Amino acid sequence: MAFELVADFTKQYPGGPAVSARFAIAADVPSVTVLFGPSGSGKTTILRCLAGLERPDRGSIHFGDETWHDAARGICIPPQARRVAYLFQEYALFPHLTVEGNIGYGLRGPHRVRAGRVAELAQMLGLQGLERRLPSQISGGQRQRVALARALATEPRLLLLDEPLSALDAASRSLLRRELRTFLSHLKIPTLVVTHGRTEALVLGDRMLIVNGGRILQDGLVHEVFRRPGDLSVAEIVGVETVVPGRIVAASEGLLQVEVGAVRLVAADFGRLEDGAEVMVSIRAEEVLLERGGPSRTSARNHLEGRVLALVPEGPLVRVVVDCGFPLAALVTSLACDELELAPGVPVACLVKATAVHLIPG
């Protein structure tokens, strides 16, 4: 039998929504699985059930040949016995303990051995010199690393991260995203990450589970799910903003050619990226024009032919998700939407200026 984490359970909140999860991930090879969905969709509940902090009402959780939870047989292994590391959204560092005290909190054994392990982790996460500080005396990014060190100190078999970057400001978030990815790829532990940010999902994850309304809607490789959402409801979730992976294939005269799947985009070059570089392509929905009825002469460098996937009303505006090789979101007024007679399946062209194609080093 493959060594897997197999979850198939339902958590019913009294008088509230039910959250169901059914998936299996390999637990003997390092991998990062992203639980992606809007807030309130039940992502965190799934994570808490896996950690043993929440008790599912039906179903079971197995880890290898261990049974962590089986509602029918009345089995529920407490969190202490699961050897799972849980990274809380705001890190939940113990405010009365120093950095050192936090990292070594879960360790047992003689003082010398514990101190050695703490020093090792502090070095691994670049926390040297901060050992005697309190959590209130270090930065948000440092807190995240202390929380990671504390979680890894006890040599967990599964790593659960709940919105690991949401407690940080935008600047340090983009910086730490790469750092966290590099770090996770060096760990030999299967990891589950909860996030509602697309860039985060793309950078951190190998595999992705789309969660909405307390159910898992799609399960697949991150890039594939973003490029080919399985159905309309998934397209609505992943199409809230456009962030897709791409690769720079040519650079000339201040312009970059970026390949996204089978589509080529033209982006303005601001001299930071090289030929062949992997990038995240981000296009704001407000900057996409929609056109029907033949090509016209415009200054926009990108003409993308596609079909309307979904229409999501947002007050006086409508978010139109167009499948043009990848799902592209356009934000238009409902008046324009009526005038163009937009409906799912209708062919439409998307116009995007080269300067509106934002490239994020991947």
Place this chain on the structure above:
Amino acid sequence: MDWVAIMLSVRLAAWTSLVLFLVGVPVAYWLAVSPWRFKFLVEAVVALPLVLPPTVLGFYILLAVSPQSPLGALYLDATGRTLPFSFQGLLLASVLYSFPFAVQPFAAAFQAVDRRLVEASWSLGVSRPRTFFRVTLPLARPGILAGIVLSFAHTLGEFGVVLMVGGNLPGVTRTVSVSIYDEVQALNYAAAGQTSLLLLGLSLVVLAFTYGLQRRTRSSWPLSW
């Protein structure tokens, strides 16, 4: 100044605070975390001494500890002594009378401890009891301290319950507030004034000390209080 009465009151207050710490912490913790739907009934009973006239409370305690009652009889069997008009009887009455003054701050402090810190500790493999001593109790410390000081100060000043249960035996049950009352009855205003002033000063110092301590801890512990 009636030093015998003052020392007796301090001794009584210290013992009361100690007993309330040992008994009140488990009760308060249970109140803070229990999901039991009829918990409010227990909360009402705990808060009862706040609204009950001390004489009423004292009257019932007196009935409960008399050698004719099961509790009083048990104590008589075990120790060969009776509870009414003794220091031990007075201590029991004080503990009951000051119960909410200790338990309510304790419970509030436990409730204020971030639930996620407790869960983080569990996830790191630390058992529930050890989590209580390593996370919950240290973080609730300002509230625990406040409860101890409040029950101490409250016991120092108690009067009605003391008269009902303890009577007025010098060195045994004659506390400082009873002593002041006696001096006033004897028109000995100077002595009453001296003792009152001492009690006022002592109370102020104790409270200022507690609040000062809390102010300091609050700034470095942003998650508690």
